[in-house]
Amino acid sequence: MDGRTIGLDPWSQTVGWLTMQSASTNARARESQRADESVARRQRCISTELAHANVAVSVIDRPTASTATVAWCDPSSCRYGDQVWRASVARQAGTCALSGRSIGRGDAIYRPRACRPSPLNAGAMILAAVVEGVPRG
Template structure:
């Protein structure tokens, strides 16, 4: 009796996965990255300056166990278009501040909303391991 019930549940689960054409329903993946808007979100990340590639760019190692890991990600100096929080220091970023942001590439990086104050990044050194 138990075996028949288990077989029935297995069959129902399998049939629920199949479409009318007999194809498996796969999860729909969005082409858009959901922004991580919580200001405290980036505090859980490990961020290291690997190299200053130019006066306006830097190579950053970014590691976040919950969403993404970039071993060598290019960040460029920009002007903040909106207020936020520096993911390295926790300081407030005002619209118009000089910041570093991940370079926009395809696929869009998961940490595209992250910002580091330029003053914080430019005063740190590779030896200090910021």
């Protein structure tokens, strides 16, 4: 041994640096995604009547007895041409996005199918009686 320090080769140093940068970037991306989801949840808490006042909604199809395909067009936020909604029970009072009728907690409704990221209309509801009036395709 001649007393020289043995260090990592440049390739190993580069790979190590890139690994650390990637981990840092992924952590920041996850934090940003959590913040975005939190904002979306708060926005969905706006009164259903106000949030969906200018929305065009129509039931396109009834693929099964417990699902409906809905076209949703909100000129101020989103458009879903063939969104799948599922039968459910209202967890809170609201307004039917299709008929404008009141929805009480516990009423039979349809709501957008849960997915990630949550759709902007995730808090919307349509009374089951209104959806079930549309023939199944």
